[in-house]
Amino acid sequence: MKRRTIKDLLQDYKKQLHHEVSVSGWVRTFRSNRFIALNDGSTMENIQIVVDFEVFGEELIKNIKTASSLEISGELVESQGAGQSVEILAKKIKILGDNFSEEMEKTVLQPKKHSLEILREQAHLRFRTNLFGAVFRVRSAISFAIHQFFHQNHFFYIHTPLITGADAEGAGEMFRVTNFDLENIPRTENGEIDFSEDFFGKKTSLTVSGQLNVETAMMGLGRVYTFGPTFRAENSNTARHLAEFWMVEPEVAFNNLEDNIDLAEDFLKFVIRYVLENCRADLEFLDKRFADEQKQKPEKDRAKQGLIEKLESVTSKRFRRVSYTEAIDILLNSKENKKGKFQFPIESWGADLQSEHERFLVEKHFESPVVLFDYPKEIKAFYMRLNEDGKTVAAMDVLFPGIGEIIGGSQREERLEILQKKMHEMQVDEEELWWYLDTRKFGSVPHSGFGLGLERLVLFVTGMSNIRDVIPFPRTPKSAEF
Amino acid sequence: MKRRTIKDLLQDYKKQLHHEVSVSGWVRTFRSNRFIALNDGSTMENIQIVVDFEVFGEELIKNIKTASSLEISGELVESQGAGQSVEILAKKIKILGDNFSEEMEKTVLQPKKHSLEILREQAHLRFRTNLFGAVFRVRSAISFAIHQFFHQNHFFYIHTPLITGADAEGAGEMFRVTNFDLENIPRTENGEIDFSEDFFGKKTSLTVSGQLNVETAMMGLGRVYTFGPTFRAENSNTARHLAEFWMVEPEVAFNNLEDNIDLAEDFLKFVIRYVLENCRADLEFLDKRFADEQKQKPEKDRAKQGLIEKLESVTSKRFRRVSYTEAIDILLNSKENKKGKFQFPIESWGADLQSEHERFLVEKHFESPVVLFDYPKEIKAFYMRLNEDGKTVAAMDVLFPGIGEIIGGSQREERLEILQKKMHEMQVDEEELWWYLDTRKFGSVPHSGFGLGLERLVLFVTGMSNIRDVIPFPRTPKSAEF
Numbered sequence: 006m007k008r009r010t011i012k013d014l015l016q017d018y019k020k021q022l023h024h025e026v027s028v029s030g031w032v033r034t035f036r037s038n039r040f041i042a043l044n045d046g047s048t049m050e051n052i053q054i055v056v057d058f059e060v061f062g063e064e065l066i067k068n069i070k071t072a073s074s075l076e077i078s079g080e081l082v083e084s085q086g087a088g089q090s091v092e093i094l095a096k097k098i099k100i101l102g103d104n105f106s107e108e109m110e111k112t113v114l115q116p117k118k119h120s121l122e123i124l125r126e127q128a129h130l131r132f133r134t135n136l137f138g139a140v141f142r143v144r145s146a147i148s149f150a151i152h153q154f155f156h157q158n159h160f161f162y163i164h165t166p167l168i169t170g171a172d173a174e175g176a177g178e179m180f181r182v183t184n185f186d187l188e189n190i191p192r193t194e195n196g197e198i199d200f201s202e203d204f205f206g207k208k209t210s211l212t213v214s215g216q217l218n219v220e221t222a223m224m225g226l227g228r229v230y231t232f233g234p235t236f237r238a239e240n241s242n243t244a245r246h247l248a249e250f251w252m253v254e255p256e257v258a259f260n261n262l263e264d265n266i267d268l269a270e271d272f273l274k275f276v277i278r279y280v281l282e283n284c285r286a287d288l289e290f291l292d293k294r295f296a297d298e299q300k301q302k303p304e305k306d307r308a309k310q311g312l313i314e315k316l317e318s319v320t321s322k323r324f325r326r327v328s329y330t331e332a333i334d335i336l337l338n339s340k341e342n343k344k345g346k347f348q349f350p351i352e353s354w355g356a357d358l359q360s361e362h363e364r365f366l367v368e369k370h371f372e373s374p375v376v377l378f379d380y381p382k383e384i385k386a387f388y389m390r391l392n393e394d395g396k397t398v399a400a401m402d403v404l405f406p407g408i409g410e411i412i413g414g415s416q417r418e419e420r421l422e423i424l425q426k427k428m429h430e431m432q433v434d435e436e437e438l439w440w441y442l443d444t445r446k447f448g449s450v451p452h453s454g455f456g457l458g459l460e461r462l463v464l465f466v467t468g469m470s471n472i473r474d475v476i477p478f479p480r481t482p483k484s485a486e487f
Numbered sequence: 488m489k490r491r492t493i494k495d496l497l498q499d500y501k502k503q504l505h506h507e508v509s510v511s512g513w514v515r516t517f518r519s520n521r522f523i524a525l526n527d528g529s530t531m532e533n534i535q536i537v538v539d540f541e542v543f544g545e546e547l548i549k550n551i552k553t554a555s556s557l558e559i560s561g562e563l564v565e566s567q568g569a570g571q572s573v574e575i576l577a578k579k580i581k582i583l584g585d586n587f588s589e590e591m592e593k594t595v596l597q598p599k600k601h602s603l604e605i606l607r608e609q610a611h612l613r614f615r616t617n618l619f620g621a622v623f624r625v626r627s628a629i630s631f632a633i634h635q636f637f638h639q640n641h642f643f644y645i646h647t648p649l650i651t652g653a654d655a656e657g658a659g660e661m662f663r664v665t666n667f668d669l670e671n672i673p674r675t676e677n678g679e680i681d682f683s684e685d686f687f688g689k690k691t692s693l694t695v696s697g698q699l700n701v702e703t704a705m706m707g708l709g710r711v712y713t714f715g716p717t718f719r720a721e722n723s724n725t726a727r728h729l730a731e732f733w734m735v736e737p738e739v740a741f742n743n744l745e746d747n748i749d750l751a752e753d754f755l756k757f758v759i760r761y762v763l764e765n766c767r768a769d770l771e772f773l774d775k776r777f778a779d780e781q782k783q784k785p786e787k788d789r790a791k792q793g794l795i796e797k798l799e800s801v802t803s804k805r806f807r808r809v810s811y812t813e814a815i816d817i818l819l820n821s822k823e824n825k826k827g828k829f830q831f832p833i834e835s836w837g838a839d840l841q842s843e844h845e846r847f848l849v850e851k852h853f854e855s856p857v858v859l860f861d862y863p864k865e866i867k868a869f870y871m872r873l874n875e876d877g878k879t880v881a882a883m884d885v886l887f888p889g890i891g892e893i894i895g896g897s898q899r900e901e902r903l904e905i906l907q908k909k910m911h912e913m914q915v916d917e918e919e920l921w922w923y924l925d926t927r928k929f930g931s932v933p934h935s936g937f938g939l940g941l942e943r944l945v946l947f948v949t950g951m952s953n954i955r956d957v958i959p960f961p962r963t964p965k966s967a968e969f
Contacts, residue, residue, distance in 0.1 A: 141708060144646075450584050
């Protein structure tokens with residue numbers, strides 16, 4: 006008899022009723038020496054196993070403990086009790102793995118409420134809780150939906166390199182990668198560090214973005230994306246920053262800024278709809294948790310919408326598209342700005358928007374996801390396309406309720422001379438990026454792309470509030486456990 | 488009028504015949520001032536654009552050069568010429584990007600044959616050649632098929648961390664990751680390097696495998712896989728080694744070794760079939776290239792099968808399953824071994840198999856993919872499950888023609904005491920891996936998994952022979968360009 010997952014069994018249980026079935030999993034609870042709630046991770050739901058004391062005897066029953074692993078076979082029947090449609094009348098029970106009860110007491114596997122901080126300290130065990138089972142199933146579904154979306158739209162997946170010799174990408178502080186014995190770093194005759202002796206024969210770091218690399222692939226393959234880990238060596242110990250995180254970066258030949266905004270909107274809606282359609286049990290659990298969490302907050306800080314309600318509203322509305330200039334006007338004229346409610350008051354056109362401003366626009370003013378575009382060139386990256394006005398660039402940010410910026414992108418500067426001038430002004434090393442400049446020399450094309458930090462999206466969809474709780478093993482300042 | 492990809496246009500051209508269509512792309516060739524072969528990367532195939540000299544005039548025609556980018560609209564008509572079914576009679580031509588003819592002469596965009604070495608030096612431009620367009624479209628299809636396979640089989644995708652504090656994984660030399668200023672490394676009072684001052688507060692490296700991490704997720708979610716970059720700081724300057732490469736590692740609760748072999752076989756066949764069904768034009772091009780390459784070789788070194796023929800044969804046959812012990816017998820009794828034809832002669836049971844032995848078994852003896860299992864414990868990793876015989880472990884390697892080992896895996900040692908004994912014998916630090924040992928303490932379960940190096944599979948499917956030609960930007964000793 007073939008072992009089945011609990012998800013699979015519950016999905017078409019009608020066909021299996023009164024047949025013998027086999028499942029394996031971990032004991033979540035064992036009530037009254039009779040009812041085992043068994044979970045195998047395939048779904049949020051447990052299956053109830055009914056154990057007859059007479060049949061199995063005290064010795065075996067005694068060893069069925071929380072967190073033990075079992076292999077069960079028995080008859081699938083309609084359940085008498087509330088809370089489940091079917092249950093298994095156990096005929097055979099095999100204990101696969103016992104647990105070490107004393108150590109168990111110190112773990113988050115103990116069936117009681119644990120704080121998110123404690124769960125983080127036991128990140129290797131938190132997969133086994135309802136909450137983190139749900140979070141990581143949803144993260145997996147989001148990741149799959151991302152690939153699915155690009156695949157359906159005829160994009161090619163490009164693996165851009167993580168180890169890079171470039172120092173110039175400018176998106177943030179980089180980690181050094183080296184094979185040197187740090188006790189004995191080779192020196193040149195002048196006493197300088199001799200990087201030619203290092204593994205790659207030069208200084209190397211961990212990438213902060215795959216964009217420049219993926220642009221070269223775009224020049225051959227048209228529609229491409231990269232999806233992989235990126236790194237920031239920034240000492241930001243906040244609930245929004247990770248030193249290692251996953252980023253999705255599509256890049257499309259012949260797309261202008263408007264096409265790019267359309268792509269970003271379609272993309273986000275597709276992925277969120279996918280989760281709504283495919284992760285119902287997990288979302289319902291997360292929705293309830295989110296609601297409970299809101300109740301703990303002072304009324305003014307509570308979210309206006311429930312989690313699922315928020316996801317549904319985002320997928321059904323057209324995002325508001327607003328120029329930076331218009332947004333500044335709205336902010337300048339807002340009560341909040343005039344009454345000094347912003348921590349960083351907006352004084353004039355040219356100001357960089359802070360999270361509080363973005364959230365004001367999204368949550369208060371428009372009550373909708375907002376796409377801001379055409380930002381002042383001074384506050385954006387060198388590769389963004391200069392607009393006709395000479396003072397703004399064809400940049401776009403997608404702002405989401407509760408999150409602020411979830412996507413940042415732009416039409417890229419495809420005109421070689423303007424790009425070189427920009428690099429010069431912003432002190433980006435042209436020699437180091439000779440290969441990037443080449444893409445503008447031989448059949449350069451208008452093109453656009455954006456970046457999405459995966460964890461930001463997972464936060465939004467799961468309603469979690471700390472980014473360390475949506476990545477399996479977070480890397481942050483002073484912490485690289487497991 | 489919406490711009491369409493060339494792939495899309497060619498697929499349902501019948502509906503579009505005699506309609507006006509719009510495409511953009513790069514000039515591959517321009518013959519007789521009349522016929523442009525335009526490619527946009529969506530497919531191997533070009534679309535022919537017919538240009539009427541009278542309509543467009545000399546000035547514009549002169550500027551249509553190889554590698555230029557164009558936006559075209561015109562009528563789609565049945566083609567008069569050989570080699571294509573349809574062509575576009577241009578009504579509008581816009582030159583999007585010119586090219587710098589002098590520099591162009593030094594690039595691989597020049598329409599002539601370039602060596603793979605030169606193409607590697609211009610990895611940022613090689614996407615624009617037929618060969619590398621095909622290779623990277625196939626790589627993308629393989630990557631998507633991998634996600635698709637696991638998704639269909641209800642696996643969850645887990646992003647395991649790349650930066651690790653563990654030194655003990657034992658799969659190879661690791662790169663150090665640091666935020667230290669190498670000119671000024673902090674020291675403790677004893678004069679030792681003070682890693683507590685580094686970004687993560689300890690020594691950190693780039694991971695060599697996600698397996699140990701993904702096993703913790705398996706304990707909660709049941710069926711999981713990780714698919715991401717891994718690193719080896721080994722000074723191997725060969726056609727088979729990369730310092731940075733992509734690895735797929737599934738891990739399944741309750742699976743024994745046989746289940747694991749079944750999974751590996753199903754997985755490989757699914758992915759290869761997917762490419763056969765979805766990348767026909769690219770495979771036909773690669774098949775021809777492969778055949779041409781074989782002709783250059785001395786007869787004895789030539790592949791017995793064509794590329795597509797090989798892929799089809801692998802997906803249609805059941806892989807031969809052979810124990811290590813049986814394989815050693817075959818090798819000991821082979822003419823090759825007796826006549827001293829092997830560079831490393833097999834002397835007795837216990838020998839580690841070399842690539843020449845694996846290929847002998849696959850290509851000469853069985854003429855089939857082979858799965859070897861139950862290897863001597865001494866030559867395999869600490870986490871592999873000890874068999875009843877006390878001298879072998881439940882390991883498996885899948886061997887492929889022309890490649891040798893393509894997958895390596897095992898049933899894992901789920902019994903805490905035996906695992907600890909093994910770690911002690913093999914000098915693996917138990918304290919560092921406390922969290923890994925925890926997975927064997929609380930409801931430990933039998934489980935199995937394997938690792939597949941993505942680039943090995945891409946080599947096999949594309950028929951390329953150097954691993955640097957199947958990853959966009961290879962990282963190898965003394966080289967981290969682009």
